[in-house]
Amino acid sequence: MTLTFILLKHLHVWCVVLSVMLFCVRLSWLRKQNELLKKRIVRILPHLIDNLMMISGIGMMLILHYHQYLPNWLALKLVLLGSYIMFGLLAMRKKQARLITSSLALLSVFTIVWLAINKPALSFLTF
Structure with missing residues (x-):
């Protein structure tokens, strides 16, 4: 490297x-x-x-x-990045859905980190 x-x-x-x-x-x-x-x-x-x-x-x-x-795990990370941005934006702007959207934003991030560490094959995904 x-x-x-x-x-x-x-x-x-x-x-x-x-x-x-x-x-x-x-x-x-x-x-x-x-x-x-x-x-x-x-x-x-x-x-x-x-x-x-x-x-x-x-x-x-x-x-x-x-x-x-583009490996499947990386493509999924990019999709989840979009969901982190979207749910994070909703969490900041919509009080009535803040708990759910902030939880989904953090779940997206934790999944991204898991994908980055493990880099699974994800053969069931075809992009």
């Missing part, structure tokens, strides 16, 4: 950790109606972290030549 790949992987993992932690903190603040949610940095930081996470992920895909052949 190249040094570039290792640096991208570490950046990617740190962005995942920061993204989930910030999501949970923002949910807590939302529940308590904390004024910190209105701060500009709190509104911008999740977008910066998530974009950096996606850019580092794309960089790793290019280094590993996954742009030529």
Whole structure:
């Protein structure tokens, strides 16, 4: 493995950790109606972290030549990333469904992490 790949992987993992932690903190603040949610940095930081996470992920895909052949586990991770974004957005905006949507967002993330660690064949999926 190249040094570039290792640096991208570490950046990617740190962005995942920061993204989930910030999501949970923002949910807590939302529940308590904390004024910190209105701060500009709190509104911008999740977008910066998530974009950096996606850019580092794309960089790793290019280094590993996954742009030529996308494994099923990676395709599923991309679908789950979309569900994390969608459920996270709903959790932040819809009070009546917050418990369900935040739980589904976190379930999406935990599944993504499981897929990243185990990289199963998933032969039942054909993309």
